Amino acid sequence: MYRVQTEFRDRHPLRLRRSVLTVPAVNERALAKICDLDCDAVIFDLEDSVAPEKKSEARENLKNFLEQADLDWRERIIRINAVDSVHLADDLQLIRALIPDAVLLPKVEEPASIQSVADWLAEADATESLRIWAMIETPRGVLNATTIASSGRTANGRLDTFVLGLNDLRKATGIPAEPGRRYLVPYLMQVVLAARAYGLDVIDSVSNDFRDMDAFAAECAQARSMGFDGKMLIHPSQIGPANDRFGPEPNAVAEAQHVVAQFADPRHAGLNVINVNGRMIERLHAEEAERLLGMVALIEARKESQK
Numbered sequence: 001m002y003r004v005q006t007e008f009r010d011r012h013p014l015r016l017r018r019s020v021l022t023v024p025a026v027n028e029r030a031l032a033k034i035c036d037l038d039c040d041a042v043i044f045d046l047e048d049s050v051a052p053e054k055k056s057e058a059r060e061n062l063k064n065f066l067e068q069a070d071l072d073w074r075e076r077i078i079r080i081n082a083v084d085s086v087h088l089a090d091d092l093q094l095i096r097a098l099i100p101d102a103v104l105l106p107k108v109e110e111p112a113s114i115q116s117v118a119d120w121l122a123e124a125d126a127t128e129s130l131r132i133w134a135m136i137e138t139p140r141g142v143l144n145a146t147t148i149a150s151s152g153r154t155a156n157g158r159l160d161t162f163v164l165g166l167n168d169l170r171k172a173t174g175i176p177a178e179p180g181r182r183y184l185v186p187y188l189m190q191v192v193l194a195a196r197a198y199g200l201d202v203i204d205s206v207s208n209d210f211r212d213m214d215a216f217a218a219e220c221a222q223a224r225s226m227g228f229d230g231k232m233l234i235h236p237s238q239i240g241p242a243n244d245r246f247g248p249e250p251n252a253v254a255e256a257q258h259v260v261a262q263f264a265d266p267r268h269a270g271l272n273v274i275n276v277n278g279r280m281i282e283r284l285h286a287e288e289a290e291r292l293l294g295m296v297a298l299i300e301a302r303k304e305s306q307k
């Protein structure tokens with residue numbers, strides 16, 4: 001089997017984040033389903049899907065669930081309440097107790113929010129592998145996406161991923177939901193570029209209409225073309241289509257194998273640019289091909305572990 005390469009020059013370490021399912025921490029029936037679902041990551045939400053009077057119950061549910069559940073390969077991310085909210089202190093205590101893979105901050109508008117949570121994690125002696133994800137979902141968040149992304153460096157390198165929140169952004173801007181997201185695309189691209197400039201992963205926003213699978217597939221395809229790594233999902237029905245659309249396409253895999261083989265050919269030793277079937281291929285393409293094959297290997301390894 002192909003050796004999984006996870007570290008790449010100029011790029012975020014390779015992880016599967018095609019399907020990032022969110023579940024309200026207050027919903028015990030939904031929590032109980034997670035371990036049967038084929039999503040790459042789960043966001044346990046303590047923020048907008050939980051009413052203020054249910055926050056304690058949600059924390060308790062989540063604690064009980066995560067203390068006994070085996071999530072195996074699925075990344076565990078907890079979305080806490082806003083850094084200026086009255087719920088923050090209790091949320092952070094839960095983070096200290098559960099040590100998820102990442103904490104997701106909602107409505108991030110400035111680098112100081114990232115820094116304050118990174119400082120708190122450092123004071124709490126949280127393992128360095130505990131990452132920070134940030135939701136970009138307000139006009140100021142979009143405008144400041146570059147400085148927020150760059151703050152990952154001073155925040156002990158903990159900042160890892162941006163997640164778009166279009167429900168909040170539509171509310172703030174007045175831009176209606178419509179197929180193709182015409183007037184939102186410039187904002188989305190601005191955030192993708194900021195993430196990439198500082199080596200972050202970037203996840204597209206939820207699609208609210210979880211029964212319209214054609215519209216969902218089209219939105220995933222669009223997001224993939226825009227450079228997103230995956231999509232935040234609200235419902236189990238969205239997992240399969242997201243895994244398909246953000247996963248490696250068969251043609252691209254064959255092409256990647258060919259490119260890697262060509263650069264490994266001793267006849268091409270010492271060459272940085274070669275002719276592959278009438279197309280110029282550079283070493284950077286070989287690195288992209290390696291990344292794609294790494295993704296294939298991660299998917300295969302997961303299938304093996306499920307047998």
Ligand SMILES: CC(C)(COP(=O)(O)OP(=O)(O)OC[C@H]1O[C@@H](n2cnc3c(N)ncnc32)[C@H](O)[C@@H]1OP(=O)(O)O)[C@@H](O)C(=O)NCCC(=O)NCCSC(=O)C[C@H](O)C(=O)O
Nearest residue numbers: 022023024029030033045049137165166167168234235236
């Ligand atoms: C949207 C939902 C409220 C719909 O739930 P429901 O009415 O229960 O749908 P179904 O009957 O079709 O559900 C079938 C079974 O699947 C389980 N289920 C549903 N959703 C999930 C889930 N997310 N994870 C796991 N399991 C799930 C149901 O429990 C049903 O099983 P059973 O109970 O045994 O019959 C619901 O899907 C939902 O709550 N989704 C997540 C909502 C959420 O997390 N919202 C916050 C994040 S969205 C966001 O962040 C927006 C962003 O901030 C922005 O600004 O854009």
Ligand SMILES: [Mg+2]
Nearest residue numbers: 137165167168
């Ligand atoms: Mg939101």
